Amino acid sequence: MEQLSRRRFLKISAATFTAAAAVTRLPDAVRVAGAAEAEKGVRTVPTFCEMCFWRCSGIAHVRDGKLWKFEGNPNDPQSRGRLCPRGTGAVGAYYDPDRLQKPLIRTSARGKDAWKAVTWDEALAYVAERMQKIKAEHGAESIAMFNHGIGVRMLQHVLKSYGCTNFAGPSFAQCRGPRDIGFLLTMGTGLGSPEPTDIANTDCLVLIGSHLGENMHNTQVQEFAQAVARRISIIVVDPRYSVAASKAKHWLPIRPGTDLALILAWMNVIVAEGLYDRAFVERHGHGFDRFAAEIAASTPEWAAGETGIDAGLIRTTAREIARHRPASLVHPGRRVNWNGDDAQRSRAVALLNALLGNWGRKGGIYLQAGMRVASYPLPKYPASTRPLADNPNQERYPFADEPVTTGLRDATISGKPYPIKAWWVYSTNLMQALPNPAETLKAIDQLDLLVVCDTVPSDIAGYADVVLPEVTFLERHDELLVGWGRQGWTSLRQPVMPAPADQKPGWWIAKELAGKLGIAQCMPFKDMAEYLATRVEKSGLSWETLKNDGVIMGPKMPITVEEGAEFAFDTPSGKVEFWSDQLVKAGFDPVPKYKAPAPLPEGFFRLVTGRSPVHTFSRTQSNPLLAGLMSDNEVWINAATAAKLGIANGQFVTLRNQDGVASNRVRVKATQRIRPDTVYMVYGFGQTNPRNRRTFGKGASAAQLNTRYATDPLMGGTSLHGNYVAIEQEA
Amino acid sequence: MARYGMVIDTRKCVGCMDCVVACQTENSVPQGYCRDWITTEVRGEFPSLTMEIRSERCNHCDNPPCVSCCPTGASHVEPDGRFVHVTASRCIGCKACIASCPYGARFVHPDGYVDKCTFCAHRVRQGQDPACVSVCPTRCMYFGDLDDPQSKVSELLRTRRWHVLLPDAGTKPRVYYLS
Numbered sequence: 001m002e003q004l005s006r007r008r009f010l011k012i013s014a015a016t017f018t019a020a021a022a023v024t025r026l027p028d029a030v031r032v033a034g035a036a037e038a039e040k041g042v043r044t045v046p047t048f049c050e051m052c053f054w055r056c057s058g059i060a061h062v063r064d065g066k067l068w069k070f071e072g073n074p075n076d077p078q079s080r081g082r083l084c085p086r087g088t089g090a091v092g093a094y095y096d097p098d099r100l101q102k103p104l105i106r107t108s109a110r111g112k113d114a115w116k117a118v119t120w121d122e123a124l125a126y127v128a129e130r131m132q133k134i135k136a137e138h139g140a141e142s143i144a145m146f147n148h149g150i151g152v153r154m155l156q157h158v159l160k161s162y163g164c165t166n167f168a169g170p171s172f173a174q175c176r177g178p179r180d181i182g183f184l185l186t187m188g189t190g191l192g193s194p195e196p197t198d199i200a201n202t203d204c205l206v207l208i209g210s211h212l213g214e215n216m217h218n219t220q221v222q223e224f225a226q227a228v229a230r231r232i233s234i235i236v237v238d239p240r241y242s243v244a245a246s247k248a249k250h251w252l253p254i255r256p257g258t259d260l261a262l263i264l265a266w267m268n269v270i271v272a273e274g275l276y277d278r279a280f281v282e283r284h285g286h287g288f289d290r291f292a293a294e295i296a297a298s299t300p301e302w303a304a305g306e307t308g309i310d311a312g313l314i315r316t317t318a319r320e321i322a323r324h325r326p327a328s329l330v331h332p333g334r335r336v337n338w339n340g341d342d343a344q345r346s347r348a349v350a351l352l353n354a355l356l357g358n359w360g361r362k363g364g365i366y367l368q369a370g371m372r373v374a375s376y377p378l379p380k381y382p383a384s385t386r387p388l389a390d391n392p393n394q395e396r397y398p399f400a401d402e403p404v405t406t407g408l409r410d411a412t413i414s415g416k417p418y419p420i421k422a423w424w425v426y427s428t429n430l431m432q433a434l435p436n437p438a439e440t441l442k443a444i445d446q447l448d449l450l451v452v453c454d455t456v457p458s459d460i461a462g463y464a465d466v467v468l469p470e471v472t473f474l475e476r477h478d479e480l481l482v483g484w485g486r487q488g489w490t491s492l493r494q495p496v497m498p499a500p501a502d503q504k505p506g507w508w509i510a511k512e513l514a515g516k517l518g519i520a521q522c523m524p525f526k527d528m529a530e531y532l533a534t535r536v537e538k539s540g541l542s543w544e545t546l547k548n549d550g551v552i553m554g555p556k557m558p559i560t561v562e563e564g565a566e567f568a569f570d571t572p573s574g575k576v577e578f579w580s581d582q583l584v585k586a587g588f589d590p591v592p593k594y595k596a597p598a599p600l601p602e603g604f605f606r607l608v609t610g611r612s613p614v615h616t617f618s619r620t621q622s623n624p625l626l627a628g629l630m631s632d633n634e635v636w637i638n639a640a641t642a643a644k645l646g647i648a649n650g651q652f653v654t655l656r657n658q659d660g661v662a663s664n665r666v667r668v669k670a671t672q673r674i675r676p677d678t679v680y681m682v683y684g685f686g687q688t689n690p691r692n693r694r695t696f697g698k699g700a701s702a703a704q705l706n707t708r709y710a711t712d713p714l715m716g717g718t719s720l721h722g723n724y725v726a727i728e729q730e731a
Numbered sequence: 732m733a734r735y736g737m738v739i740d741t742r743k744c745v746g747c748m749d750c751v752v753a754c755q756t757e758n759s760v761p762q763g764y765c766r767d768w769i770t771t772e773v774r775g776e777f778p779s780l781t782m783e784i785r786s787e788r789c790n791h792c793d794n795p796p797c798v799s800c801c802p803t804g805a806s807h808v809e810p811d812g813r814f815v816h817v818t819a820s821r822c823i824g825c826k827a828c829i830a831s832c833p834y835g836a837r838f839v840h841p842d843g844y845v846d847k848c849t850f851c852a853h854r855v856r857q858g859q860d861p862a863c864v865s866v867c868p869t870r871c872m873y874f875g876d877l878d879d880p881q882s883k884v885s886e887l888l889r890t891r892r893w894h895v896l897l898p899d900a901g902t903k904p905r906v907y908y909l910s
Contacts, residue, residue, distance in 0.1 A: 068756065068759075069753070069756040069757055069862075070756070071865075071866065072866070082749075082865075082866055082867065082868045082870075083749070083866065083868070084747060084749055084868055085747050085748045085749040085751070085752045088749050088752040088753050088756065088866055089752045089756075091756050212745075213745030213746070213747065214745070214747075216747055216868075218868055221745060221747070221868055221869065222868050222869065222870070224745075224869075225743040225744075225745065225868070225869030225870065225871065226743075226870075228742055228743055229740070229742065229743050241773075241777075241778075241780050241782070243745050243746060243782075243784065244745075246780070246781070246782035246784075247742065251778070251780075253777070253778045613745070613746070613747035613748060613749075614747070614748055614752075624762055625752055625755060625756070625762075626752070628755075628762060628763060628765075629748050629751060629752065638777060639777075640776075640777070671773070672773060672775065672776050672777045672780055673773060673777070673780065673782075674777070675777070676777070
């Protein structure tokens with residue numbers, strides 16, 4: 001059977017939208033203990049996690065009314081019964097003393113720590129009144145939203161019902177967007193999350209900058225550990241000796257910014273030596289000969305000069321990668337916005353995988369299976385005649401298929417194509433998520449209203465006009481998770497604990513706001529439990545089962561050729577586009593072309609960033625359990641370089657970038673585990689909101705130093721590794 | 732009677748510290764303290780490097796110096812399973828055991844007694860693995876009876892290369908590291 005691509009499925013779901021309003025009344029699904037203190041014994045509640053965006057299902061244990069622990073749900077294909085440290089540490093998110101407690105309205109200039117606590121009624125009336133004024137003067141499109149996470153669902157729905165059209169998440173342009181567009185242009189589909197990488201069955205795994213084990217996306221790390229235990233060939237390309245590199249057969253400590261040269265050289269060897277899957281390429285490839293001619297000059301000897309990797313090693317690893325095909329996998333990565341040409345590099349990664357013929361193959365990239373869950377009948381959104389502000393008519397970024405955050409920020413600053421006068425910011429700390437916070441501040445200056453809805457006092461909350469305190473995921477219902485993977489599944493998020501103060505769930509805030517905006521009819525259900533139960537029962541699934549088990553699995557379908565699956569490529573040619581006519585038409589390179597990074601000025605180091613296993617950007621840093629494991633970041637400097645500069649391990653330094661922007665003081669980790677010309681830090685530290693006491697001023701912010709970011713001309717991704725820094729010692 | 736031990740596969744361990752958090756929540760370890768921790772040992776010079784990542788804790792030694800130096804008998808060996816434990820009510824906080832432990836496994840609990848890893852005896856006695864073992868996403872930890880030749884831990888020690896920490900200290904530790 002032909003696998004319905006995820007992208008096409010989503011299109012179909014959107015098209016079969018129903019406007020009927022049939023509501024089944026059901027009793028409130030979960031009774032939140034009103035008198036928690038009186039509760040005795042242990043009870044368990046399954047719910048899916050929001051400590052990162054992998055969405056594992058876990059089981060919360062409550063003992064004598066206190067949240068005791070959060071463990072993996074064995075029914076869940078994401079966690080397989082085991083959570084990562086952030087999930088396990090979710091208990092700390094609930095008990096974090098710095099959580100936002102009450103709605104706040106600013107009483108002084110933006111950015112000053114002066115607020116009055118107000119009731120929800122006052123806060124939402126204030127917001128609604130300003131939204132109405134902006135809509136009357138500028139149109140509802142002038143109210144934009146930035147968001148991350150499934151919790152935004154109902155707030156977004158209410159804003160859309162109000163006529164808003166501009167919604168953007170950093171998960172696209174600041175994360176996986178370049179990869180998904182690279183794969184979309186090549187294979188006709190993005191990869192989404194979780195990535196359909198069959199690490200469990202592969203015989204050769206190539207990680208390019210991907211640092212599994214430090215990047216703790218649970219299922220992948222579990223499969224990676226199994227792969228290490230199976231002693232498969234692992235090849236890691238990273239300027240840093242990452243945890244994954246320490247498990248690898250080959251570590252290639254590449255010069256930052258030159259990855260495409262290596263990938264082209266690998267493809268050059270595999271094509272020149274005839275090691276690729278000829279049958280796959282002949283049947284499914286478009287423009288292979290022109291592609292082969294294009295990469296003919298990209299020899300290992302050429303790439304060695306760019307990457308700093310020995311030509312012999314490039315050749316050896318190319319053969320090793322090809323030898324294991326089709327159970328050979330070049331991981332597509334996730335947060336791939338490095339240099340501003342990342343969609344093209346991701347296209348090269350897609351092409352390298354195509355040469356291995358691993359599409360839909362065991363040990364390669366499997367075909368995602370989903371399950372159909374009925375939608376709740378909701379009223380239609382009003383139509384807008386204005387283009388989206390971030391990328392009007394796709395003229396700025398022709399291949400972006402999701403809104404671009406920085407495009408929306410640019411539009412706010414310029415007032416073009418129309419003024420943006422309000423921002424709703426839901427659960428994303430824009431001061432850390434977007435490059436160059438100075439520009440974000442410039443955009444905020446143009447706003448008549450900035451609403452931040454979050455669980456903790458993030459940096460951006462410090463600049464808000466109104467702060468709306470949401471409950472954590474452990475205290476709320478959210479939209480159903482309908483997951484795509486080896487088998488489709490549905491997970492439930494349901495309240496485990498009562499809100500400790502005057503925090504409210506996103507759906508409740510949305511419903512109250514709808515009432516104040518005069519569009520209460522867009523939320524035609526009593527509460528989220530009723531909404532969820534309706535969707536579940538309408539799908540022929542059992543609401544009771546979902547509440548008790550947390551997860552319901554979808555039908556088993558073949559996901560590899562070995563299992564009988566068939567696939568098609570949803571590209572203009574219907575084939576894998578080794579040569580891209582649509583890129584030529586839009587004025588871009590039809591085959592990815594390497595451009596050397598600008599040379600490193602004397603006295604400067606390339607700054608690269610990554611993740612810690614215990615944090616998800618800045619959003620988990622105030623969690624007392626996780627802050628206990630890592631409270632600030634360190635700057636990694638090669639030990640020999642540090643010695644030459646007279647810098648000791650553990651000493652504090654300041655990083656100053658090529659534009660003169662200086663970081664907070666940050667502790668040095670002098671280590672052999674990094675190239676002499678490169679420094680590294682974990683992203684998301686150096687927060688600036690004094691109400692977030694555990695994070696305030698701790699470590700250095702990579703976003704702040706990212707003043708010279710490049711924007712991907714294909715899809716708007718913003719680079720994170722384009723900056724150089726000098727290391728300044730404290731006097 | 733069982734003689735429990737732990738076998739940790741350092742090849743699989745990624746040092747994510749899930750074991751540390753799981754222990755903290757399972758055992759209500761006070762904030763700022765931990766009963767287990769991660770050690771990363773790097774050898775060599777760039778770019779010729781090797782690295783071993785270890786989840787470390789009390790070794791529940793067969794020859795525990797903390798027990799022999801304890802003046803009150805608070806530090807003791809439990810007859811079932813040979814867990815090395817501290818009876819909080821008998822501990823006077825003299826810290827002799829902290830000084831005697833070569834692994835730095837013990838600390839003074841804010842309530843005044845010495846605390847450390849219990850091998851989650853409360854779970855083991857109910858047939859469960861210790862919390863750290865049961866949550867580990869890499870499944871790099873194994874727990875079982877070292878005296879039972881059929882146990883997974885015994886099998887691993889027979890078939891894989893292993894080492895223990897500070898073998899020369901004479902403590903006969905029961906946490907083994909596969910390399």
